Amino acid sequence: MIDVVICEQDFDVGEQYAQVCALAPRAGAVVFFVGLVRDLYDSHDSSETIEFLELEHYPGMTESLCQEIIDQARQRFPFDLARVIHRVGKIHASEQIVMVAVASRHRDNAFQAAQFIMDYLKTRATFWKKEVGVKGEQWLGRKESDLSASLRWENNSTELK
Amino acid sequence: MIKVLLFANLRDIAGASQIELPLGNMVQVRDLLADLVSHVPGELIEALSDESAMVSVNQKYAGWDAPLFDGDEVGILPPVSGG
Numbered sequence: 001m002i003d004v005v006i007c008e009q010d011f012d013v014g015e016q017y018a019q020v021c022a023l024a025p026r027a028g029a030v031v032f033f034v035g036l037v038r039d040l041y042d043s044h045d046s047s048e049t050i051e052f053l054e055l056e057h058y059p060g061m062t063e064s065l066c067q068e069i070i071d072q073a074r075q076r077f078p079f080d081l082a083r084v085i086h087r088v089g090k091i092h093a094s095e096q097i098v099m100v101a102v103a104s105r106h107r108d109n110a111f112q113a114a115q116f117i118m119d120y121l122k123t124r125a126t127f128w129k130k131e132v133g134v135k136g137e138q139w140l141g142r143k144e145s146d147l148s149a150s151l152r153w154e155n156n157s158t159e160l161k
Numbered sequence: 162m163i164k165v166l167l168f169a170n171l172r173d174i175a176g177a178s179q180i181e182l183p184l185g186n187m188v189q190v191r192d193l194l195a196d197l198v199s200h201v202p203g204e205l206i207e208a209l210s211d212e213s214a215m216v217s218v219n220q221k222y223a224g225w226d227a228p229l230f231d232g233d234e235v236g237i238l239p240p241v242s243g244g
Contacts (some may be wrong), residue, residue: 127243128169
């Protein structure tokens with residue numbers, strides 16, 4: 001099973017769950033995080049809704065970075081298996097955009113590893129989002145809240161700053 | 162030659178996703194960024210000058226003082242926004 005998948009197609013969480021369970025038969029905990037596209041603009045302070053996101057990435061570098069992030073998470077919170085799926089291309093509001101799955105013996109490592117992977121993916125992995133809608137097109141930058149979410153791991157604390 | 166890849170808003174501003182530049186006297190990434198000035202629109206330089214853009218050399222994050230060699234692939238990476 002491949003740890004990192006970057007693709008345009010949507011994914012089936014039920015199917016992924018069955019695969020993860022089959023490949024980690026000794027796991028006692030499976031944590032799934034699924035990110036959905038919000039309908040409101042992030043780049044404008046408005047109640048207008050976006051039509052879709054356009055996602056691009058740096059092929060090759062993105063996969064290596066995601067794998068590195070998984071490896072770092074595994075060192076801190078040993079687990080049996082982790083999988084990241086990130087979609088690129090055109091993704092409409094309320095569609096699935098990202099999935100992080102972690103299977104481990106006990107729940108704590110699965111929860112923490114999933115959160116670690118997601119936090120680093122947001123701030124390190126080479127993806128870029130453009131919002132498209134009635135307010136026009138706007139590339140999104142990195143959010144301060146995402147940055148502080150990833151920094152908490154560097155301070156060796158699990159508390160949000 | 163150095164292959165320079167531009168992404169997202171930086172690519173839109175430059176109007177190109179890829180620029181090839183001769184290594185010439187360039188020694189470090191910062192020399193390349195200085196050399197880019199003569200090849201791309203001024204707005205791109207503005208976008209780069211706040212140093213919020215990250216840089217990669219051969220698909221690994223690198224500092225502005227990273228050494229450059231002929232054949233390197235340099236990515237100019239705007240702040241990422243995945244997930």
